[in-house]
Amino acid sequence: MPTIAAQLDRIFRSAIQDAFNMASDPQIGVSQNDKFGDYQSNAAMGLAKLMAEKTGTEANPRAIAEQIVAKLKLGDVATEVTIAGPGFINVRLSPVWLGERLNEIFEDARLGIAPVGEAQTIVVDYSGPNIAKEMHVGHLRSTIIGDAISRVLEFQGHKIIRQNHIGDWGTQFGRVVLAIWYLVLADHLNQVEALNRLVAWMKAASDAKDEAAKGEVVHAVAELHRYFLSQDPDGSVIFEPKLSSLKLKLGPLEALYQFVTAVTDSKAAEGEMIGENPLASLPRLFTTFIQDPKNPANKQEELAWRKASEATLETCNEIYTKLGVKLLPGDVRGESAYQDDLPGVVAELKAGKIAVESEGATVVMVPGYEAPLMIQKSDGGFLYGTTDLAAIRYRITKLGAQRIVYTHDSRQQQHFAEVFWTAKQVGWAKDVTLEYAPFGTMLGDDGKPFKSRSGATVKLKDLLDEAEERALKAVTEKQPDLPEVRRKAIAHSVGIGAVKYADLAKDRVSDYVFSFDKILALDGNTAPYLQYARARVRSIFRKAGDAEVGEIVLESPFELALAKHILRLGEVIDQVARELKPHHLCAYLYELAARFSGFFENCPVIQSAPALRESRLALCDLTARTLERGLELLGIEHPEQM
């Protein structure tokens, strides 16, 4: 069944055609105020202006509205059509017709929402964590929003290809390899404690911004480094043999990675020589090794990099599972996957005269931007823009993408604008829609970026754990008699759902303030409220026993208000898909729960006479199924009982 808005669009469109012999958008919208009607067309005012411009004489919008209304073939859809204000055409839908529509969608698992006519292949690029770093709250929004958008587009019937463009390449890998080298050597040479002491010392010196102390640490690190090197000069004695059997864990790796970064970035590292190189240059050295991974001489570096990737992805997958996000290991195609394509990308851009040489580097001058998009450094190295362009080309030519959606934070706005422009200019994305769905920062109660009390970035896992713990506390308080397994399962659904919903319910473009108390509240636009509303509807059926569900007949205004809203799900899904903004669906579900409350308070179900009871039970069932479908499209669970 087409949406009501779509049906009215068609009817009004042909009425305008009949009246004025012209094609025009009838501007169908839902009435804001119930007293006007249910839907309205705002076309008359625009048409009046258009005609005035054409003929040079004044046109009265109300008269135009009357001519449209005269041609309307609404059949049994509406009971009332009125013209109001400057020329609004208000339509009140027929309760009988609405009842028929509900009975029609009742039989349909998709709730009457037809798949789109022309299915597209859409790539959705989201999450994108970095290797050797645990996911933190900064990755939450991309992961959650990207997942919800994917689900909605998929439900519409599009072919969705999820792409996890992980940060698994680049100059930072020298540091990662160096960190693993320290890890392995320290372990084998009984220097773990010594290394840990240095790590703690460096952190203290960095926190205190004490340059002199940092210099001392760097000196000590260099000493340990030289000792390691003396025991295993080319990695063949300890590093390589131990590497293949190494069980690398992300936690220790990340700590050591940060340590290596702090050490090699410090000024003192320039003065500390390791063989022919200063300590600071070692990461760059490893980076050059790793950029030739197929060379047998670089086997150990390549293996270390792979270990780091595996350890990171393992942890990410745990998070994805916990979040109930539909990102699978097979969706991972990170920056490293495009390395072979980069020279070709640059060559093609140069051949097309889109990229030019500038100060020894290769850049694309994008109109409107002062800074160009860099695609090759003067030393021949490539940049993330190059990788992004290679990914676009791959997605279009190999994956057959007709639309590519990026959910990444708004700081990348300029970067994506330049990359998209370049992809269009070179011709790869000629008939492809490239869309950037940016989002703002997650803030703490203080209005500053969300951090722990000590000021550190909050690990995503810790945030989710706390949400579940708080939810468990609430469940235990309200339902102490439930067995612990059940309570934990509910707490998982509620806690994780609350975090996800809080993120999805806000317009993604602006920053938003995160507060555990608010997102877990049972009042207001929260996941627990919707989950509760749905559990409450379902409980009616437990109470009703074997009562039958029957034909829906709408009489009470509360039934009508609920019915009209249920029938709007398809319109809202269209809107979410068009704008890539899941918060419209959240607002819809919240309104649905509110209208159900009105119905529930005023319309007895079980105690009613058989025919009415059957009708109202069917309405309850449709409400529950709409809530369930909506929550599923957001990626949020709905426990049977709370």
Added chain:
RNA sequence: GUUCCCGUAGCUCAAUUGGAUAGAGCGUCGGCCUCCGAAGCCGAAGGUUGUAGGUUCGAGCCCCACCGGGAACACCA
């Protein structure tokens, strides 16, 4: 310096992308449990949409200038 995003009730957020009287929740005040789940529901108070112009039948939304907050800007990703 250039470019971009955001300023809406005390607080957290909406407003069908230019439509009618700017809506919710929290908080405040007042009601509702012999009654289908009170983790709930109903009602009241609360606004010069940062400021000042402009565009038109109509502006929270578009244009201009300010004010305030945030961000990105050549060899990191």
